[in-house]
Amino acid sequence: MIEEIVTVVGVEPSRVRVAAARNSACAQCSSRSNCSQGVLSQWQKDKVVEVDVLNPSNLSVAVGERVVIGLPEGSLMRASFLLYCLPLLCLVLVAVTARQLGMGEIEQVLLSVMALLAGFWGVRRYTRRHEVQPHYQPVLLKILET
Structure with missing residues (x-):
C-alpha cells in the first residue's frame, strides 16, 4: 500500500476530500541543485492537489484534520x-508487422502513429470504464493524532 499524509478539506457521507502538497523525490536528493530534473521540480513546488478518497471504514473526520490515505x-x-x-507495444508491433509486409517507410510511420494513438484511446476507454472500481481509488486509512 502506498501511503500519503494529507489534510481533510471536505467531508461527505462515503467520501472525504483531501488536499496534498505535490512533492517530488528531488526535494530529498542531495544533487537537486546540479540536476535539471531538480530545477524543473521547483516549478511545481508548493502546488496543492485536491482528491476525493473513499472512506470504507466510515471514520469520523473533520475538516482540517491530518489523515493517512493509501492506494x-x-x-x-x-x-x-x-x-x-x-x-508503445501497439506502436512497435504495428511497425514490425508493416515492415514484414513490405510496406514503405512512410506507410510504416503512419500506421505506427495510428497504432500508438489507438493504444492511448484504448487505455482511456478502459480507465473510464474502470475508474469507479474501489481498487483504483485511494482510501482513507487512519486519522493522525494531533
Whole structure:
C-alpha cells in the first residue's frame, strides 16, 4: 500500500476530500541543485492537489484534520503498465508487422502513429470504464493524532 499524509478539506457521507502538497523525490536528493530534473521540480513546488478518497471504514473526520490515505500498489502498477507500455507495444508491433509486409517507410510511420494513438484511446476507454472500481481509488486509512 502506498501511503500519503494529507489534510481533510471536505467531508461527505462515503467520501472525504483531501488536499496534498505535490512533492517530488528531488526535494530529498542531495544533487537537486546540479540536476535539471531538480530545477524543473521547483516549478511545481508548493502546488496543492485536491482528491476525493473513499472512506470504507466510515471514520469520523473533520475538516482540517491530518489523515493517512493509501492506494494499493498493484493497481498503481497495473495503471502504469497500461498507460506507458500498451500504446508503445501497439506502436512497435504495428511497425514490425508493416515492415514484414513490405510496406514503405512512410506507410510504416503512419500506421505506427495510428497504432500508438489507438493504444492511448484504448487505455482511456478502459480507465473510464474502470475508474469507479474501489481498487483504483485511494482510501482513507487512519486519522493522525494531533
